Structure formats: C-alpha cells, structure tokens
C-alpha cells in the first residue's frame with residue numbers, strides 16, 4: 001500500500017482536491033480523513049462524490065495526540081483492505097513533518113510513503129502566514145509538491161509572486177499555480193508515482209503554536225435562508241469571534257443545504273442528497289453561546305396553532 005499525504009491549512013481545498021484526484025485517476029485509492037472538530041462533514045461529502053473507501057477520525061489531530069492510534073489504524077487498513085493507495089488528509093493544523101515522521105515508523109516493503117503534497121490557499125495565504133506562521137511554514141517546507149488552490153482568477157504576476165513566497169521556504173519543491181482542474185490527468189497520476197526520499201531527516205516537533213478552538217453542533221435548525229446568510233456575513237465580520245473556518249449542513253423548508261466558509265468567503269449549496277444537521281466552527285475566542293442561539297432558536301419557540309392569539313406566522317416563547 002502506498003500512502004500519499006495531502007496536507008494544507010484549514011479550508012485550503014484538500015477535500016476538493018482529493019475529490020478531483022479520486023475522480024480522475026484510474027488508480028485504486030482509499031481515503032483516510034482526519035477532521036479538526038468532531039463533526040465529520042468532509043467524510044460525508046467524500047462519500048457522496050466518490051466511490052472509494054473512506055475512514056474518518058474526528059478526535060484529535062493525527063500528527064499529535066492520537067499518534068499511536070493513527071499508525072495502528074493505517075496498519076490495519078494495509079493488512080485488511082490493502083488499497084493500492086491510501087490518501088491521507090490530515091487536519092488543516094497538522095505539522096506535516098510530524099505526520100511524515102510518524103508514518104515513517106510503520107514503513108516497510110509493503111507500506112511505502114509517497115512524496116507529500118500541500119495545498120495552499122492562494123487567496124488566504126497572507127492571513128494564515130500571519131496567524132499560524134509555524135504550521136504554514138512546516139506544511140510548505142516538508143512538501144514535495146505545493147499546489148495552489150483558488151487560482152482561477154489570478155494574473156500571471158500574482159502567480160509568480162506566490163511561487164516566490166513558496167520557493168523562499170522550500171527551494172526544492174515543485175510549485176503548481178495553474179489550477180489543477182485545467183491540468184491533464186497525467187499530472188494527477190504523476191503525483192501517485194513519486195516516492196518520498198527516505199534519506200531526508202525529518203525532525204519531530206513536540207511543542208506547537210497554539211491551536212485554534214473548534215466548536216461543533218448537532219441537530220441544528222435555522223428559521224430562514226435569509227437569516228442564515230446574515231449569520232454568515234456577521235461571522236465573517238467577527239461578530240461571533242475570530243471564526244475562520246465553518247462548515248455544515250441542514251435541512252430547511254424541504255431543501256438540503258450545505259455551507260462552507262473559509263476565511264472571508266463562503267458558499268451555500270442546495271442539494272437533494274440526504275444530509276445530517278450539523279456544523280463545525282473553528283477559530284479563536286468563538287462566541288459559542290451566541291452561535292448556539294442562532295441554530296437552536298426554534299427549539300425555544302412553539303407554534304401554538306388555532307388558539308394562537310398572534311398571526312399564524314408568529315411564534316411564542318416556550319419558557
């Protein structure tokens with residue numbers, strides 16, 4: 001079994017890239033997904049859009065606290081399902097060097113590490129470089145290929161600037177600024193062919209910069225889409241703390257919605273796929289109670305039907 005790590009900061013586009021890889025490569029792959037926060041939103045998305053086996057680990061980060069469990073899980077996958085490739089998506093705050101060092105311990109002739117990839121968000125590079133400099137640097141320093149996401153509308157000057165930023169940290173890595181969706185399948189296949197250079201010494205880092213907080217909610221509901229959009233706009237503006245990553249899904253008025261916010265951009269998708277009502281928020285100083293109030297306000301109200309002294313669309317507080 002060959003292992004390909006696809007690292008990258010929170011919301012950089014790892015899942016989106018892996019989806020594309022799974023769709024376009026002819027190789028047999030399986031996916032190991034480690035989510036920051038306990039919601040498992042990405043696993044649901046991958047399960048719907050790919051046909052591959054997916055394992056999820058939502059407790060802790062595979063590069064630090066759950067190291068032993070993680071290596072054991074990978075060994076179990078190798079000894080049971082044994083796909084040709086296991087693509088590992090670590091959390092966005094994982095130290096790539098630690099993960100490589102961890103996996104190197106279980107490498108033997110049947111388990112081989114491929115040269116790791118890092119996805120870097122071209123539109124949020126300045127913010128993350130500023131707020132999480134160590135993680136940002138580590139994910140570039142130990143990558144063999146750095147693929148910039150969200151470059152669709154960038155000029156060639158902007159792309160050259162991105163290349164320069166990365167090559168200053170890692171002069172030896174391959175840097176891709178053309179959007180991968182425009183590159184041929186042979187490019188994606190080439191990522192599955194290169195082995196990690198075993199001669200490189202990978203130091204293990206024991207102390208980390210402060211990790212962001214994560215906050216998950218289940219069984220959420222919201223009154224209207226308009227209200228939800230206002231919530232997302234306020235989230236970006238900092239009304240609920242410094243939340244730079246949020247994602248989730250919920251049903252409203254017969255529609256199944258999925259939302260995804262990274263830095264100051266968000267998207268809402270309406271679909272027919274079955275979804276679970278859950279959300280995760282990642283950031284610092286998250287105003288959890290205020291967010292809870294947005295998603296659970298309906299549970300504080302009951303519709304009182306025929307004896308309602310209010311107009312039919314009004315609700316009354318239950319307690």
Ligand SMILES: Nc1nc2c(ncn2[C@@H]2O[C@H](COP(=O)(O)OP(=O)(O)OP(=O)(O)O)[C@@H](O)[C@H]2O)c(=O)[nH]1
Pocket residue numbers: 008009010011012013014015016017042091092149150151152179245260261262266267
């Ligand atoms: N325009 C554009 N949007 C992208 C691209 N890649 C990802 N996105 C969007 O960015 C958001 C985050 O993408 P994900 O693939 O979930 O990012 P991730 O790195 O897996 O996120 P975490 O696992 O939460 O750290 C989603 O709204 C994606 O649709 C890209 O290349 N271009």
